[in-house]
Amino acid sequence: MLNFDFQNPTKLMFGQGRIADIAGEIPKDARVLITYGGGSVKKNGVLDQVKTALAGYHLTEFAGIEPNPLYETLLKAVDIVKSEKIDFLLALGGGSVIDGTKFIACASCYQGDPWEIIFSRGTRINGALPLGVVLTLPAAGSESNHRAVVTRKSMNAKISFYSTEIFPRFAVLDPTITYSLPPAQISNGVVDAYMHVLEQYMTYPVNAKVQERFSEGLLLTLLEEGPKALADPLNYEVRSNIMLCATLALNGFIGSGVPNDWATHMVGHELTALYGIDHACTLAVLMPGMLKVQKEDKRLRLLQYAERIWGLKDGDEDAVIDAAIDKTRQFFETMQLKTRLSDYGLTAENIPEILEHLKKHDMVRLGERKNVTPEVVRKVLELSLQ
Amino acid sequence: MLNFDFQNPTKLMFGQGRIADIAGEIPKDARVLITYGGGSVKKNGVLDQVKTALAGYHLTEFAGIEPNPLYETLLKAVDIVKSEKIDFLLALGGGSVIDGTKFIACASCYQGDPWEIIFSRGTRINGALPLGVVLTLPAAGSESNHRAVVTRKSMNAKISFYSTEIFPRFAVLDPTITYSLPPAQISNGVVDAYMHVLEQYMTYPVNAKVQERFSEGLLLTLLEEGPKALADPLNYEVRSNIMLCATLALNGFIGSGVPNDWATHMVGHELTALYGIDHACTLAVLMPGMLKVQKEDKRLRLLQYAERIWGLKDGDEDAVIDAAIDKTRQFFETMQLKTRLSDYGLTAENIPEILEHLKKHDMVRLGERKNVTPEVVRKVLELSLQ
Numbered sequence: 001m002l003n004f005d006f007q008n009p010t011k012l013m014f015g016q017g018r019i020a021d022i023a024g025e026i027p028k029d030a031r032v033l034i035t036y037g038g039g040s041v042k043k044n045g046v047l048d049q050v051k052t053a054l055a056g057y058h059l060t061e062f063a064g065i066e067p068n069p070l071y072e073t074l075l076k077a078v079d080i081v082k083s084e085k086i087d088f089l090l091a092l093g094g095g096s097v098i099d100g101t102k103f104i105a106c107a108s109c110y111q112g113d114p115w116e117i118i119f120s121r122g123t124r125i126n127g128a129l130p131l132g133v134v135l136t137l138p139a140a141g142s143e144s145n146h147r148a149v150v151t152r153k154s155m156n157a158k159i160s161f162y163s164t165e166i167f168p169r170f171a172v173l174d175p176t177i178t179y180s181l182p183p184a185q186i187s188n189g190v191v192d193a194y195m196h197v198l199e200q201y202m203t204y205p206v207n208a209k210v211q212e213r214f215s216e217g218l219l220l221t222l223l224e225e226g227p228k229a230l231a232d233p234l235n236y237e238v239r240s241n242i243m244l245c246a247t248l249a250l251n252g253f254i255g256s257g258v259p260n261d262w263a264t265h266m267v268g269h270e271l272t273a274l275y276g277i278d279h280a281c282t283l284a285v286l287m288p289g290m291l292k293v294q295k296e297d298k299r300l301r302l303l304q305y306a307e308r309i310w311g312l313k314d315g316d317e318d319a320v321i322d323a324a325i326d327k328t329r330q331f332f333e334t335m336q337l338k339t340r341l342s343d344y345g346l347t348a349e350n351i352p353e354i355l356e357h358l359k360k361h362d363m364v365r366l367g368e369r370k371n372v373t374p375e376v377v378r379k380v381l382e383l384s385l386q
Numbered sequence: 387m388l389n390f391d392f393q394n395p396t397k398l399m400f401g402q403g404r405i406a407d408i409a410g411e412i413p414k415d416a417r418v419l420i421t422y423g424g425g426s427v428k429k430n431g432v433l434d435q436v437k438t439a440l441a442g443y444h445l446t447e448f449a450g451i452e453p454n455p456l457y458e459t460l461l462k463a464v465d466i467v468k469s470e471k472i473d474f475l476l477a478l479g480g481g482s483v484i485d486g487t488k489f490i491a492c493a494s495c496y497q498g499d500p501w502e503i504i505f506s507r508g509t510r511i512n513g514a515l516p517l518g519v520v521l522t523l524p525a526a527g528s529e530s531n532h533r534a535v536v537t538r539k540s541m542n543a544k545i546s547f548y549s550t551e552i553f554p555r556f557a558v559l560d561p562t563i564t565y566s567l568p569p570a571q572i573s574n575g576v577v578d579a580y581m582h583v584l585e586q587y588m589t590y591p592v593n594a595k596v597q598e599r600f601s602e603g604l605l606l607t608l609l610e611e612g613p614k615a616l617a618d619p620l621n622y623e624v625r626s627n628i629m630l631c632a633t634l635a636l637n638g639f640i641g642s643g644v645p646n647d648w649a650t651h652m653v654g655h656e657l658t659a660l661y662g663i664d665h666a667c668t669l670a671v672l673m674p675g676m677l678k679v680q681k682e683d684k685r686l687r688l689l690q691y692a693e694r695i696w697g698l699k700d701g702d703e704d705a706v707i708d709a710a711i712d713k714t715r716q717f718f719e720t721m722q723l724k725t726r727l728s729d730y731g732l733t734a735e736n737i738p739e740i741l742e743h744l745k746k747h748d749m750v751r752l753g754e755r756k757n758v759t760p761e762v763v764r765k766v767l768e769l770s771l772q
Contacts, residue, residue, distance in 0.1 A: 014392070217602070220599065
């Protein structure tokens with residue numbers, strides 16, 4: 001096992017009806033900015049529940065944080081924070097709203113060009129407003145971690161940053177809130193969480209048995225519960241297990257003390273920034289090819305994955321690995337995600353542009369061995385075409 | 387899954403050489419009380435490493451916190467805290483030293499009779515000094531949780547208390563520190579951690595798949611690594627996995643959202659208080675009988691345990707369960723723990739005294755269904771005799 005630090009101070013408030021408890025987590029005299037996206041929190045009653053829970057508080061709203069939240073949009077919220085003297089942020093949403101609110105939290109405290117926060121990958125953050133979360137879409141894990149991804153439209157750039165300042169103080173995880181999600185968002189969420197686990201698990205063994213088994217526990221649970229969530233949308237237990245998986249897939253623990261990959265995510269961000277493909281869909285397209293291209297580097301873990309997740313262990317090693325990768329792709333397809341670049345209208349002609357953007361964002365040595373160069377990514381993209 | 391809150395702010399600093407990093411976690415002007423037990427931290431170099439790391443700090447030492455730390459001893463440390471104006475506590479040890487230091491932390495801030503802290507089960511705690519931990523014995527999980535157990539000799543009472551005030555700020559987990567532990571302490575630690583998992587896992591299903599699989603991951607890892615730690619004491623990877631298991635077995639997560647048992651611990655505490663039997667040994671003696679007596683209440687989970695942990699699933703259900711319980715007992719014996727009350731010189735004549743003490747400490751409705759009455763405990767004790 002590698003040396004590591006792990007700390008996650010976010011308070012998880014899990015279960016039906018927990019929005020009612022948020023007033024206990026926010027100072028009574030706080031001036032709160034409630035942030036959300038396209039307005040689904042109005043339709044599903046979340047915003048009303050929050051206002052009821054926070055009766056008597058000074059509340060301001062900022063709507064319109066889009067999927068893959070835009071730097072340009074978020075700066076408008078920073079202006080409101082300053083003009084309204086906001087001192088607590090409450091994000092109602094999924095990864096995009098939460099990530100955007102994390103940026104608002106630190107940009108509101110930053111002296112200088114706020115783009116530096118993102119371009120420094122968070123190292124220049126010197127403080128942040130406290131934030132809480134009411135999670136509406138289990139997927140990104142942003143509700144209990146210290147990372148965020150923001151897109152700057154004018155640069156076609158989607159970039160992650162990190163800071164212990166942006167851990168949410170609390171996250172309400174009420175599975176019933178997810179009942180009204182469209183099936184595509186359920187699917188994306190399950191696949192996104194699955195892929196978060198793979199990015200931390202599908203590397204090489206360092207004898208970290210606990211992290212491996214926790215990862216496998218999350219993968220198995222997502223495999224069992226994901227299809228049920230599509231077939232039986234009002235099943236509380238299924239939604240509960242998915243919600244908790246998504247949070248734990250990226251709360252930092254399973255990636256502690258082990259090598260981390262994240263190459264698929266980095267390439268996926270470019271596909272989203274360039275072509276607007278949903279985040280989870282980019283991962284579903286890229287991961288099978290990424291695993292095939294890196295079969296030798298990841299051989300031991302691929303065999304472990306094949307056996308413990310898919311029950312595949314007999315016969316030729318390469319055949320076992322190929323079968324496990326095929327089953328992984330089939331799972332994404334069972335979750336109604338398309339898994340080829342051609343499904344999104346992309347062809348071999350797009351590959352040079354994707355590679356160029358990776359180079360522009362300094363994404364030239366990816367993966368746990370830093371050997372996923374643009375030339376390796378070219379092979380992955382070629383395998384992902386059809 | 388049941389509703390729950392989960393928050394654990396302790397920073398884990400894992401790996402070889404991490405004591406060197408503790409100065410980054412303690413204010414430079416802090417007046418630090420270093421607490422420890424019988425002096426093994428002098429022999430194994432931990433105390434020297436700590437003093438080197440904290441060169442320039444105002445340091446005071448308090449030695450002599452015994453296994454099952456005594457209220458009477460700890461009050462002496464509270465006097466030192468007050469006279470030396472201590473404002474940070476640093477525990478070097480295992481569960482006993484850490485638990486004792488947690489009590490010192492809150493007793494130092496308490497106005498009134500400090501016994502009220504314990505007898506109120508922590509509800510009267512109104513503040514605590516900050517504390518850090520250098521873990522020397524992986525077992526209790528106290529290094530990253532909010533519970534402690536203190537014994538009051540004059541009353542033969544061993545009682546747990548809880549407070550979010552007593553989460554350690556940080557815990558150094560350096561597996562090499564455990565190399566010099568005597569085999570009996572390794573054994574006790576592995577069995578104690580295993581039993582902490584069972585107390586949170588061996589109840590009834592509430593469809594909490596993540597918690598179940600995490601628990602099973604810890605059990606499997608302890609089963610694999612425990613015997614190796616005895617056979618190959620300088621194996622860093624084995625020690626690493628055990629250390630992390632012990633911490634995660636009782637950091638609060640696997641017991642969140644699920645029923646908790648803890649009856650075996652409560653009865654075990656009485657055996658320790660009355661007869662001085664090591665904590666883990668009391669658990670190894672009691673658990674097999676506790677599972678047999680509660681076979682109906684725990685049937686579904688016992689079958690899951692038999693299959694996922696021991697690979698037992700074919701044939702008569704009762705035979706499968708009995709075999710799983712037998713294998714559990716054999717594991718304790720493989721770890722060199724004795725598993726009968728008679729091994730500790732106890733007979734049927736001791737049973738009334740044990741039940742009387744349970745009643746005195748209001749431990750009359752134990753277990754996840756609150757149906758483990760003294761009469762049920764009597765049956766467990768009778769099954770545990772030979």
